[in-house]
Structure formats: C-alpha cells, structure tokens
Amino acid sequence: MKQEKVAKQNEPKKEKETKTQKPTLNLIKVICNCGNKFETLSTAKTDIKIEICSACHPLYTGTQKLIDTTGQVEKYKERLAKMAALKKQRSKK
Numbered sequence: 001m002k003q004e005k006v007a008k009q010n011e012p013k014k015e016k017e018t019k020t021q022k023p024t025l026n027l028i029k030v031i032c033n034c035g036n037k038f039e040t041l042s043t044a045k046t047d048i049k050i051e052i053c054s055a056c057h058p059l060y061t062g063t064q065k066l067i068d069t070t071g072q073v074e075k076y077k078e079r080l081a082k083m084a085a086l087k088k089q090r091s092k093k
Contacts, residue, residue, distance in 0.1 A: 032056065 025041040032053035042048070054060045 023043045025043060026045055027039055028042050028044055029037060029039055029047045030053070031037050031047060031049050032055065033049075033051050034053065034056040036053050036055040038053075
C-alpha cells in the first residue's frame with residue numbers, strides 16, 4: 001500500500017481541461033472622418049467609424065490641429081468669460 005501512495009504522489013497532477021470559447025475575428029473596415037480607410041481584424045461584426053486615426057492624429061503627424069467635438073471649445077470659452085466676469089464683480093466690491 002505504501003508503494004501505491006508514493007507512486008501516486010510522484011505522478012504529475014492532471015489539470016482539468018476547460019473548454020473556453022474563443023471570440024471569432026472578423027475582417028472589418030475602419031473609416032475615419034478625415035477620409036482614411038483601412039481594414040483590420042476585430043470581434044465587431046460591422047464597420048467602425050472613428051473620429052481620429054493615425055493619419056490625422058497630431059501625435060503622429062506632428063502638426064497641431066484643433067479638434068472640436070460637439071462645441072467643447074465654445075463651452076470652454078463661455079466658462080472662461082463667466083469666470084472673468086465674476087472676478088471683476090468681486091474685485092469691485
């Protein structure tokens with residue numbers, strides 16, 4: 001009996017086999033607002049539309065470009081104007 005126990009201890013443990021379902025990769029088209037188009041592998045099933053890609057991103061192109069999405073720049077300028085007006089009112093008192 002001792003020999004059987006020793007033999008079992010020396011055997012490598014069998015790992016449980018787990019079946020995992022791997023996602024399927026699809027060849028899709030990516031379309032940027034600048035007009036650049038390219039194909040890539042993705043788990044998405046439809047084409048993807050993006051705002052900025054490597055062809056128009058300032059980090060890759062080296063040119064600074066102001067990108068305004070949904071009027072964020074105007075909202076920021078309005079906030080700055082309100083803060084400046086509040087500072088003037090406080091300084092008058």
